[in-house]
Amino acid sequence: xxxxxxxxxxxxxLAFSCKQEASKPDEIASTAKPISKxxxxxxxxxxxxxxxxxxxxxxxxxxxxxxxxxxxxxDGKAVLIYVTEPFLPEKxxxxxxxxxxxxxxxxxxxxxxxxxGIYPYSIMASTxxxxxxxxxxxxxSLSVQEWCGHVYSQLNNRDQFEFTSHSYFExxxxxxxxxxxSHLENEIWNKIRINPTNLPLGDIEMIPSLExxxxxxxxxxAYSAKAELTTSNGISTYSIFYPExxxxxxxxxxxxxxxxIESWTEEFKSGFGPNAKKMTTTATKIKTYKSAYWGQNxxxxxxxxxxxxx
Numbered sequence: 001x002x003x004x005x006x007x008x009x010x011x012x013x014l015a016f017s018c019k020q021e022a023s024k025p026d027e028i029a030s031t032a033k034p035i036s037k038x039x040x041x042x043x044x045x046x047x048x049x050x051x052x053x054x055x056x057x058x059x060x061x062x063x064x065x066x067x068x069x070x071x072x073x074x075d076g077k078a079v080l081i082y083v084t085e086p087f088l089p090e091k092x093x094x095x096x097x098x099x100x101x102x103x104x105x106x107x108x109x110x111x112x113x114x115x116x117g118i119y120p121y122s123i124m125a126s127t128x129x130x131x132x133x134x135x136x137x138x139x140x141s142l143s144v145q146e147w148c149g150h151v152y153s154q155l156n157n158r159d160q161f162e163f164t165s166h167s168y169f170e171x172x173x174x175x176x177x178x179x180x181x182s183h184l185e186n187e188i189w190n191k192i193r194i195n196p197t198n199l200p201l202g203d204i205e206m207i208p209s210l211e212x213x214x215x216x217x218x219x220x221x222a223y224s225a226k227a228e229l230t231t232s233n234g235i236s237t238y239s240i241f242y243p244e245x246x247x248x249x250x251x252x253x254x255x256x257x258x259x260x261i262e263s264w265t266e267e268f269k270s271g272f273g274p275n276a277k278k279m280t281t282t283a284t285k286i287k288t289y290k291s292a293y294w295g296q297n298x299x300x301x302x303x304x305x306x307x308x309x310x
Contacts, residue, residue, distance in 0.1 A: 042132035043195070048257050053106065053131070058083035058293055061261065062286040062308040067114045068279035069121070069215075071271030076114025076121075077310055078283045080261060081293075082193060083107055087128055092139045092156055104131045105138065106190050112211075119147035125211055129190035133198055136161075137187035142210035153210045153220075157181070161207075163220055172217070182222035185209045185240065185249070192238065192251065193259050199238055201227050208242060216268070218245065231255050235262065246278070260288065 058081055065076040086095040086102040095102045105128040112123040127140040141154040149168030156162045160178040167173060183206040191199055200206070205222040213220055228239045236255045241248045247268040253261045263284045270279040286309040296304060 042134055045131060046257070049131075049194070052258050053082075053084045055290075056292060057290045059258075059288060059290050060293060060308065061288040062310055063263070063283040064286055064309075065112060065114060066280075066282045067112065067121075068266075068268070068270040068281045069114070069116050071275060071277055071279070072116075073279065074114040074116055074121075076112060078113075079111045079308075079310070080189070081109040081111075082190075084131060087138060089138060092128075103138065105129055106131050106194060108190050108193075110189065116146075121146045123211060125186060125209070127184075127186045127190055129187050129194070131194060133191065133194050136181060137184055137190065140184060140186040140210065142214060144211070144214060151214055153214060155184070155186075155207075155210070165214075165220070167214075169217070175220075179207075179221060182207050185212075188238065188240070188251070189261070192253050192261065196229070196236060196238070196253070196259055199227065199229055201229060206240065206242075208245065208247070212245075212247070212266075212268070216245075261285070 061080045063078040063080070065078040067074045067076050084104060084106055086098070087093070087105040087107075088095045088099065089101060089103050108125075108127045108129070110125045110127075112121070114121050122145045123143070125140065125142045127137050129137045136157050137155075138157050139155065141152070143152050144150060151165070151167040151169075151172070153163070153165040156164075161181055162178050163175070165172065165175040183200050183204055185206055185208050188199065204225055204227055206225045206227070207220070207222050208218070212218070223242050223244050226241045226243075230237050230239075234255050235252055236259075237250055237252045239248065239250045245268065247266070249267075250265045251261060252263050253259050263282065265283075266281040267278060268281075269276040271277060287307065289304070289308055291304070
């Protein structure tokens, strides 16, 4: 009987081990850090905002792009796609269904496409910002693809900012660390569309855009900056100057709702080493189109790109 008893013990151990293994995903999920609880109250949404941003359509705006890269200006196109959607604050992804924990965000997908010599660049940044304008962006991410390789960065808003990055460059490689919360340049583009009177002004600390930091191989941190907002003839300009980076970003938008972004200018040193020189990237609006574009995916819909100048 001893062999049978030993076999029974073995089977019980295996069964218990399988149950323990199956529970691991739940354990991992339960230890995920939630987004920090902000004390700032929600700000009321205007009726104009609700009518414009909750009509079941995205706002797509195309821009003629002159991108400084490697010490030369490259012709290209940029597109800003804004849309509201429900967002899960703990998983930090778009919600698939209605949930009392959902946060309504204004999402911006900002894309750029241009060519350097023989090879193309494709850049996309995504920022998820609460429509109530009462906390930092919940999440922002960046991907850059070109023939040398591709990189990906992501910043999550939890107890601190949690930053993750993957790159094919040895000096950057895989990074994962936390940093203190600060103003985010990536979220400025969302704040303009919601409430430009709440933009940070004066001498501030700001984390530059993930795109700039990756393309210029700069340290991921908050830098001292000076921010200004000016208005003239129905057009407002928000400017951010980073002395340490020798960089100036100027975003122009309509002073009145819906605060449409008309253009932007970015001045910085392009190129590397002694050959780097100060250059200016510009983007000028071509056209704005409101659409539920996710349903316009047939070959017959491709003509809509012509209307955007793409």
